Amino acid sequence: MSTNRELFHAIIVLAAALLMAMFAAFCFPLRSHADEAPNDWPKYYRTDDAWRYSPLEQINASNVAKLKVAWIHQPGDIQMGLQATPIVIDGIVYYVGANNNVFAVDGSTGKTLWHYQPDLDPIVTKVFYVAASRGVTVGHGMVYLGSLDGRYIALDQKTGKVKWERQITDLKTCYGCLFSSPPQLAGDILYGGTTGGDQPQAGKIFAVNAITGEPAWTFDTIKDDRKSWPGDTGKVGGGGAWMPGVYDAKTDTILIGTSNAAPDFFPAGREGDNLYTATLLAIEGKTGQLKWHYQEVPHDTWDYDAAYEIMTIQHEGKDLLVHLNKGGYVFVLDKATGKPYNIWPLAKHINWTSGIDPKTGEIKDRYEPKAGEARTICPYLLGVRSWNAASYNPKTKLWYTNAMEVCNVVNSSPQEVDKIGLAGLYLGVSKLEAVPPPGDKASARLDARDPITGKVKWSIDYELPGLGSVLSTAGNLVFNGDVRGVFHAYDAETGKELWNFNTGSGIRSGSVSYAAGGKQYILVPSGLGSHAPGFMASAFPKVKGLPGGSALIAFTLE
Amino acid sequence: MRKYFVIENVAHIISVCATAAVFTLCAATIVAIGARAGGDSANLDDPVAISGGETTFYQNCVYCHGSKGSGGSAKALQCRDMKPDYIFETITNGRIAGANVMPPWKDTFDEKTRWQLVAYIRSLRKLPECDAGN
Numbered sequence: 001m002s003t004n005r006e007l008f009h010a011i012i013v014l015a016a017a018l019l020m021a022m023f024a025a026f027c028f029p030l031r032s033h034a035d036e037a038p039n040d041w042p043k044y045y046r047t048d049d050a051w052r053y054s055p056l057e058q059i060n061a062s063n064v065a066k067l068k069v070a071w072i073h074q075p076g077d078i079q080m081g082l083q084a085t086p087i088v089i090d091g092i093v094y095y096v097g098a099n100n101n102v103f104a105v106d107g108s109t110g111k112t113l114w115h116y117q118p119d120l121d122p123i124v125t126k127v128f129y130v131a132a133s134r135g136v137t138v139g140h141g142m143v144y145l146g147s148l149d150g151r152y153i154a155l156d157q158k159t160g161k162v163k164w165e166r167q168i169t170d171l172k173t174c175y176g177c178l179f180s181s182p183p184q185l186a187g188d189i190l191y192g193g194t195t196g197g198d199q200p201q202a203g204k205i206f207a208v209n210a211i212t213g214e215p216a217w218t219f220d221t222i223k224d225d226r227k228s229w230p231g232d233t234g235k236v237g238g239g240g241a242w243m244p245g246v247y248d249a250k251t252d253t254i255l256i257g258t259s260n261a262a263p264d265f266f267p268a269g270r271e272g273d274n275l276y277t278a279t280l281l282a283i284e285g286k287t288g289q290l291k292w293h294y295q296e297v298p299h300d301t302w303d304y305d306a307a308y309e310i311m312t313i314q315h316e317g318k319d320l321l322v323h324l325n326k327g328g329y330v331f332v333l334d335k336a337t338g339k340p341y342n343i344w345p346l347a348k349h350i351n352w353t354s355g356i357d358p359k360t361g362e363i364k365d366r367y368e369p370k371a372g373e374a375r376t377i378c379p380y381l382l383g384v385r386s387w388n389a390a391s392y393n394p395k396t397k398l399w400y401t402n403a404m405e406v407c408n409v410v411n412s413s414p415q416e417v418d419k420i421g422l423a424g425l426y427l428g429v430s431k432l433e434a435v436p437p438p439g440d441k442a443s444a445r446l447d448a449r450d451p452i453t454g455k456v457k458w459s460i461d462y463e464l465p466g467l468g469s470v471l472s473t474a475g476n477l478v479f480n481g482d483v484r485g486v487f488h489a490y491d492a493e494t495g496k497e498l499w500n501f502n503t504g505s506g507i508r509s510g511s512v513s514y515a516a517g518g519k520q521y522i523l524v525p526s527g528l529g530s531h532a533p534g535f536m537a538s539a540f541p542k543v544k545g546l547p548g549g550s551a552l553i554a555f556t557l558e
Numbered sequence: 559m560r561k562y563f564v565i566e567n568v569a570h571i572i573s574v575c576a577t578a579a580v581f582t583l584c585a586a587t588i589v590a591i592g593a594r595a596g597g598d599s600a601n602l603d604d605p606v607a608i609s610g611g612e613t614t615f616y617q618n619c620v621y622c623h624g625s626k627g628s629g630g631s632a633k634a635l636q637c638r639d640m641k642p643d644y645i646f647e648t649i650t651n652g653r654i655a656g657a658n659v660m661p662p663w664k665d666t667f668d669e670k671t672r673w674q675l676v677a678y679i680r681s682l683r684k685l686p687e688c689d690a691g692n
Binding site: 078079080081125126127128130131411413415419420421422423424425427429430431432433434505527528529530531532533534535536537538541543544545547548549550 | 612613616617618620621622623624625626628629630631632634652654656657658659661662663665666667671
């Protein structure tokens with residue numbers, strides 16, 4: 001009897017605790033991850049908030065001018081520069097250089113601890129997106145690489161020896177679709193997408209068991225729906241999810257964005273919304289089932305990918321997503337449902353629409369490319385910003401992002417898929433040229449803005465567009481590298497420049513901060529090498545001839 | 559007798575080989591001329607070949623070489639008097655120069671398309687901006 005009563009009591013207590021937990025989860029949004037593992041940079045965006053913010057403050061606005069080079073690590077191969085965002089855990093730096101050269105480096109000294117390079121299929125030299133990787137992922141005692149020849153490879157975190165590998169894509173049949181970004185972890189699931197928004201292929205997100213490499217699920221970013229994709233247009237509709245997603249462990253939700261629809265600028269034949277291109281996807285990690293989606297640009301005809309970082313912030317009791325689309329708008333969405341909360345323009349020059357309804361997402365007065373006619377469209381195909389990410393600082397509550405104002409003249413034209421080879425692009429143009437906005441000059445800047453409303457706190461003009469990711473820290477600092485290779489530190493509140501260092505080659509990567517041996521470091525991958533400067537040269541002639549390179553440079557206080 | 563038979567056979571083989579070599583050379587020349595001419599009567603100054611090359615250029619090459627070959631991440635193509643064979647070979651087999659990597663395009667474009675690209679790139683040596691010293 002007494003036992004039954006105790007059991008009943010225990011059940012009541014458990015039920016109450018469960019109810020309280022549910023109440024708390026319902027009423028209070030997720031707390032930030034910003035203060036977790038403060039000494040590390042454990043993920044691509046450091047945390048799944050995607051803030052690119054370090055809580056370290058040993059280096060701060062009052063002493064940043066005393067930064068000195070602590071060490072330099074050279075990966076030895078400079079093809080397409082150094083585009084990676086390093087991962088740092090327990091004082092060890094993990095990064096990937098050109099042609100999938102993976103390194104573990106002592107974060108205090110720069111000494112190589114191990115080096116691994118897969119024997120790459122020779123086809124990797126024949127495709128459009130050659131040589132460059134954006135990073136590796138670390139977890140489960142392994143370092144994960146998405147390779148240039150379409151494999152997932154898991155390395156032992158301590159030794160760099162291969163633990164398992166699995167061929168995921170066949171470059172011969174998908175116009176060279178490959179992993180330019182690191183696959184990400186969602187618990188025991190490793191998932192990622194490939195290049196392919198500008199190729200005549202149908203994008204997919206591939207998930208495997210992170211421990212064993214066994215296939216788990218595949219998500220088709222091209223929806224099997226004839227209303228969305230008439231005829232066979234979906235088979236060549238693009239839709240590569242080519243940037244890293246983020247993971248909400250509490251709800252087992254992967255958030256990842258997709259590329260533009262293909263052919264980029266010639267939409268005839270694919271009348272429909274072209275799901276799930278230019279879309280944010282919320283996918284259940286364990287099963288790959290779609291929870292919700294929000295298509296930012298239905299029936300994209302401008303090359304406006306939705307692949308960039310998906311940031312989470314708390315605002316008025318809600319968890320909101322903040323997401324920049326290449327088309328120049330920032331989409332602020334309810335994280336639970338994907339419904340718009342606000343939509344605001346980052347670009348000053350936008351003419352592909354007269355505006356997007358901030359509450360419904362309706363795109364008004366679409367100005368599309370037209371076959372046989374040269375049309376100037378703003379922003380251009382590289383977007384109001386390139387793929388490298390912005391940063392959010394919870395202390396200033398500001399969002400720091402690079403931006404540029406450039407348009408392109410588009411001659412829309414049909415393109416025969418049969419004549420597109422391995423390295424070919426499926427843009428659907430006969431002419432395409434980057435030009436200054438009508439009545440204005442091409443320009444670039446670093447903005448500090450309210451991420452919910454877009455209100456500008458400060459803005460700094462750049463001579464050439466910044467192509468690296470922004471970093472902010474608890475030391476009231478914002479770091480941003482420019483395309484000439486000068487790495488700048490700014491006061492996060494005012495935008496005043498406090499320090500800079502010429503690294504010698506442009507920044508096309510993700511700088512990070514970490515601590516090792518009691519010292520804070522700012523780690524800067526330097527080395528230009530990218531397709532982007534080629535296309536923007538007609539709008540920014542000074543971008544021509546900038547030197548390539550590849551070096552990982554660590555700064556610390558004297 | 560046997561010796562003469564061998565010599566006669568060797569002479570015959572040499573004769574056959576020489577004929578074959580001449581024939582092969584002729585055939586290769588005809589193919590090369592045909593390929594360079596875009597498989598038809600056009601040549602590198604043919605506006606149709608140049609126009610075809612321009613379209614292919616803007617679909618595939620502008621990303622690195624810039625509009626009208628202005629250069630960007632890759633070296634400028636405009637205002638340079640490059641030999642057609644040099645351009646064709648570079649397009650065919652690709653090139654690595656420091657951080658810049660150009661993939662080989664032989665698995666992507668047939669010979670005709672590559673020669674049309676040569677025609678377009680050759681046309682860039684005479685742009686008005688070249689006279690301005692740009």
